[in-house]
Amino acid sequence: MKTPARLQPLVEDGLIDEVLSQLKSGKEAIVYLVRCGTTVRCAKIYKDIEKRSFRQAATYREGRKVKSSRAARAMEKGSRFGKQELEAAWQNAEVSALYRLAAAGVRVPQPHGCFEGVLLMDLVDDGAGRPAPRLSEVAFTEEEALACHAQLVREVVRMLCAGLVHGDLSEYNILMAPDGPVIIDLPQAVDAAGNNHAQTMLERDVDNLAAYFGQFAPELLSTRYGREIWNIYESGLLTPDSELTGEVEEDDTPADLDSLLREIMDAREEAERRRLAAEAQDED
Numbered sequence: 001m002k003t004p005a006r007l008q009p010l011v012e013d014g015l016i017d018e019v020l021s022q023l024k025s026g027k028e029a030i031v032y033l034v035r036c037g038t039t040v041r042c043a044k045i046y047k048d049i050e051k052r053s054f055r056q057a058a059t060y061r062e063g064r065k066v067k068s069s070r071a072a073r074a075m076e077k078g079s080r081f082g083k084q085e086l087e088a089a090w091q092n093a094e095v096s097a098l099y100r101l102a103a104a105g106v107r108v109p110q111p112h113g114c115f116e117g118v119l120l121m122d123l124v125d126d127g128a129g130r131p132a133p134r135l136s137e138v139a140f141t142e143e144e145a146l147a148c149h150a151q152l153v154r155e156v157v158r159m160l161c162a163g164l165v166h167g168d169l170s171e172y173n174i175l176m177a178p179d180g181p182v183i184i185d186l187p188q189a190v191d192a193a194g195n196n197h198a199q200t201m202l203e204r205d206v207d208n209l210a211a212y213f214g215q216f217a218p219e220l221l222s223t224r225y226g227r228e229i230w231n232i233y234e235s236g237l238l239t240p241d242s243e244l245t246g247e248v249e250e251d252d253t254p255a256d257l258d259s260l261l262r263e264i265m266d267a268r269e270e271a272e273r274r275r276l277a278a279e280a281q282d283e284d
Contacts, residue, residue: 006045007032009116016043016120023131028187033123033131040129041112044119046091046187059197091117094187097164104162105240106155107182127178135181135212136171145216152181152209153225156202158240160233164189165198169205171212192233199230224248 003011003019010016020033034043091114098111112120124132159166166189173185192198206226214221223246232238
């Protein structure tokens with residue numbers, strides 16, 4: 001096929017030998033199958049920010065490090081330079097997440113670098129050289145659904161132990177390789193410790209898994225793995241092998257409103273005392 005303009009520099013630099021075909025076009029990027037030597041890989045071309053359909057990007061950027069205060073100010077202002085920096089940060093987030101998660105043993109495609117806004121990574125195949133199907137394209141028996149769900153919940157735990165939450169996990173960005181599911185599409189991955197929305201995103205990711213596999217194994221619809229995982233994480237005890245039940249004990253202890261009000265009044269009185277003391281000191 002004709003080489004897309006965005007891939008031409010990689011062909012000229014010898015990083016890609018041939019563009020074979022377009023694999024998919026999604027809300028964030030267009031992915032091509034390319035030949036690198038004797039190996040078939042994926043080349044992911046990120047769409048321009050104006051053409052992307054992904055929303056609430058600012059929510060996902062919270063907690064990410066920016067290389068300079070100038071870049072941060074430019075991003076906030078939305079200047080041309082700021083948009084360029086925003087694009088670079090969005091793309092680098094996925095590259096960084098892939099390397100980080102692969103090193104932690106999470107089942108993600110192995111990355112091979114990002115060049116000219118194009119991410120090169122391994123092709124996840126079906127065992128016969130063809131691209132692996134998405135999870136949404138696979139039917140399961142009840143037993144298979146339970147096993148695959150358990151494996152993916154364990155991958156979510158590994159991700160969190162590595163400090164990341166996918167943030168947009170569903171049956172549409174999980175591929176089914178012969179040896180199990182592989183998680184893809186990570187530009188929106190968030191820092192679990194630095195993003196105030198991380199818990200909500202993690203619980204939504206896990207709820208999405210339960211909703212999909214619940215079609216084949218209805219007992220999964222009542223599980224609460226997301227909340228359980230986050231509770232263990234917050235306690236500082238989460239490991240890749242943490243035992244999970246899918247159940248969460250609710251704290252039914254009624255709030256002691258009288259004590260809470262006393263604490264608030266004591267704090268206000270202390271603040272007033274400090275203010276008066278400061279004023280008296282200034283007068284002296």
